Amino acid sequence: MNLSAYELYACGDHAYTLDFGQQIDAEINHFIISLFHQLQKEAHPYVLDIIPAYSSITIVYDALSFSVNADTAIIIRQCLTDAMLKAGKTNADSSTRTVRIPVCYHPSLAPDLETVCHYHQIDIDTLIALHTRKTYRVFMNGFLPGFAYMGSVDERIATARHMTPRKMVPEGSVGIAGEQTGIYPFASPGGWQLIGRTAVKLFDPSSTTPCMLQPGDEVQFYSIPIEHFKA
Template identity: 45%
Template sequence: MKKKYIIAPLGDSAIIIEWEQEISPVIHQRVLNTYHYLRSLQHIYILDLIPAYASLTVIYNARAARYAYDEVIRIVTDALNMSAAEVAVVSRQIEIPVCYDPSLGPDLLAMAEQKSLSVDKIVELHTQTTYTVYMLGFLPGFPYMGTVDDILATPRLKKPRVKIPAGSVGIAGAQTGIYPLDSPGGWNLIGKTPVRMFDAEKEIPCYCQPGDQVRFVPVSLEEFHELNHNRQ
């Protein structure tokens, strides 16, 4: 039977496990199962684990011993050979408030016009889906989530903005995400959340984690400002 993954060296102190390269909940569940199982081992050779859409990078301590690489390969192979039931992980269910007022979502009106939809319909389509957090990247705590309704899929802006406010909710292709910090960016902005997506002072600084199931809950502009004030 052909393996559905490959294991390859990545530099001199990491390996990468790659599954079929596509955005798929089934494939991503394999990534998460392996990620959480390896984390649970707390093995002294494994320094960090970085899950993505269809891959998992394992950073190991190459100086620990001459055979560190071989040992990590053995551990990873054992994990991959375990049954799904042995390594299954229960995902967190998260609701995130979002205000879809055009003053906070500067691309909302243009998107509605481009797709011949009302703003209310855009909001309805964006909030009716439960999204999987596939990975964190680009910025600390930036959750890449998918997938949006086909009607909402929109290419990145041709000219990225120089500064996007933290909390901005955007769409790029079939993905949706939230900017955790003020930064440049090219996603289509349709709203904003008062939730702080990254806080370096917390024990777990990133609000979202890979595998989380996220639903967006629409709030009014008044509710947004109240929630935003209360978090200060």
């Protein structure tokens, strides 16, 4: 990976984004997560928030913490350059968690299950096997609090999202969008192909770590019968 191939740009008057391009790449995401942890460790007093994504990271800063004549672009660039050098020497996966999540792949809970199977000309058991056989990386959280974007699914079940989103998707719905898979932490509108559902709570605002899944985590799904889901 070429660490010099990035763009740094302002997002309004109190944030900068370091962007390695619009792509889903595990190696780039590994580095982004390492950089995220390094910036957390450094805990600069002017940094209000650090937001990692697939291939970018955004620093939100307190503009009032700088003098009027300060060049914030130079300060943030130096902050990121120093952190990048240190992050490049660390292993982001040294603290990786593996989270196992039970999913019920029953047509009554998964309105797109049979459609996706028909599209790929496979049966439900094959789809379940393909979805549960892989370990998925959490690339980022977004869209909703606790919504983890994970990938990548087997190409044999990769399916484009709906052209027109549903007005409401039930909480816990497990979906596919292209090569991504994810779980809706709340009932909300959404356009992903729904192939299952889990009862696991992905977001708890009362917790010190509200989002159960964090960038860099690894997730394994396993199938449960509908009787266990309803228990």
